[in-house]
Amino acid sequence: MESTRQQKYARLIQKELGEIFQRDTKHMFGKAFITITLVKMSPDLGFAKVYLSIFMAEDRNEMLAQINERKSQVRKLLGQRIGKQVRIIPEIAFFIDDTEDHAHKMDSLINSLEIPPADETDDTED
Template structure:
């Protein structure tokens, strides 16, 4: 990624997060906790893949993604008005499992640690 695509990605991430918090009223997005983890912008700045993480059930995650995809045209219009970019990229939402994976690894480490402490006290 070039410096420009990185800067545009960070700008989009901040603005989309603000719009989701204050402007988007879709109840599907409000269930669980939706976090924008990263925005990757194509080199020609025409497409932006918005990676989101969601804490909640898998059903809620699918509903949240559907809500985000449904809100994409509204978000694009708002970004056109808010940003001083010649072309605002088309938004594509994808699930980012990294936070869930990290939480699962932390849980496994904690469980193994607790088991080892239990074994040490038995000896």
């Protein structure tokens, strides 16, 4: 379970990285729309797992590879934004958030079930 400090730090990183991907890195990643869905911090606040949702990209895995190639630039931009608020700028690891894909898969499975209609018998006796 994450401490309150880890959660607060994670929210700050999520907010700032979201703004970085929306404003500051458009030239790096083209038309791709990248959002930060979740950030998990290590107990020492030195490492952040960042889960991304990537839209309008032809290949999400290729886009993730591009993001990882420019990880140091993204971390530098993050440091410029939060450097006065925190002691440590964490190392960052990016992952694709597959929650939406999992939800679509579950929806399609549920919709494909053949559930017979319930019997409409009257159980009341007068």
